[in-house]
Amino acid sequence: MSEELLRTVLHGEHLRLNARMVEFGGWDMPVQYTGIIDEHRAVRERAGLFDVSHMGEFWVEGPDALAFLQHVTTADVSQLAIGHAGYALFCRPDGGVVDDLFIYRLGEQRYLLVVNASNIAKDWQWIQPFASNFAVTLGDASPVTALMALQGPGAEAVLASLIGDVAVTLLFHGVAETTLLGQSVIIARTGYTGEDGFEIFCANDHAVTIWQALLAAGATPCGLGARDSLRFEPCLALYGHELADDINPYEARLGWAVKLSKGEFVGSAALNDLKSNYTRRLVAFEVTGKGIARGGYAVQDTTCNPIGVVTTGMPSPTFGKPLGIALIARAEASEGNQIDIIVRDKPVRAVVVKYPFYQSRYKK
Amino acid sequence: MSFKTPANLQYLSSHEWILIDGDTATVGITDYAQDALGDVVYVDLPEVGTTFAAGAEFGVAESVKASSELYLPAAGEVIAVNGDVSQQTDLVNTDPYGKGWLVRIKLSGDKAPLLDAAAYTALVDSIKH
Known part of the structure; x- marks a missing residue:
């Protein structure tokens, strides 16, 4: 039964920093470096850096990319301009939540979806059957993509010290493809802490360099313990707790993320009934x-x-x-x-x- | 990381220590336990005068991440409770064998299965592997 835990590309960095490691969704992840309360305060007051490379990244590309996302998510993706990101849900036909996700629009027909680590396989299987009706190409980039979250009121200054104005001009929920320390990255002004901050996607090969540079620039390394306490206070849902297959979006106070006015989509009939009847x-x-x-x-x-x-x-x-x-x-x-x-x-x-x-x- | 396991103490496998001195004893949680729990923010301890069987739950320590029940290594009556720990819970983290002690009891005889420092150190090492 002792199945080998998965490791992010930053695993060695966590060990070097003497992190306490725990199993999370099949991954060996840092729960804390110095202490959850210190790390929590670092993010509320300054800037914290999280390794969230365990999260899943799916690319959705092709002429029907928009139509496909309109069909499989609850968001009105037609309102998402290039360079912007938004929150969405995958719902079942009965209205239960398969997963919650962020959709980043990077081109006319090119979107990046970020899904929960524990749901990568489930989500990937969930969306496959729907894709066959659309001119769309799906790619699971999770194994080759690292993701770091730089969060807190000081995050902008930390990032700006490495990348300059890009950090300052990026709007809330904005996303840009750029270079950081000479490497291609995607930077978004998104996060999961209730503070201003950024999420930085890069190829696995470049993650250690970026991680070390952000720490050297003043960010405090933060583990999953603080990530949970930080998302808890602003009541940001965590799948498996506030969201599940048998919890619908209205129960979870996420009715704002369900755009029934956009037309039919997976779950829309049930959600229309549930809206006033949960x-x-x-x-x-x-x-x-x-x-x-x-x-x-x-x-x-x-x-x-x-x-x-x-x-x-x-x-x-x-x-x-x-x-x-x-x-x-x-x-x-x-x-x-x-x-x-x-x-x-x-x-x-x-x-x-x-x-x-x-x-x-x-x-x- | 290695944890302190003073040789003059005895230990429960649930990570409490006991220092026996005649017919009274002092009880707390081990260095390993405080580290595993993380920053302790609440400690719920019994009233003076409460009696417990050996191995009984006598309180709870809570961190941001987890709750941990506290078990009494030996049967007895609580004769003192460390009030400083209720006010300043980080004493459990910073000085688990000293200022972070939890209760003192008057021993009434029975003891739970206790480990000496070497056996407890081996137990902790086997958990950490």
């Missing part, structure tokens, strides 16, 4: 009793009836108190409502609060 909803809560909520813990109303489950919970590094996200009965989801989280067999009181906890600070 029974559960993600809520943000603060634990007011004694205990820490964790993903998977049961949620009850105050008279012990089961109403849902915690999707993510932890002591928030920014707010210094235990917070959580839960998927619960919609009738219980209003702000101010009292709920109980079952922590080690005992109910611990919590209150539904404003969603999200942390207002993202993007540079728009």
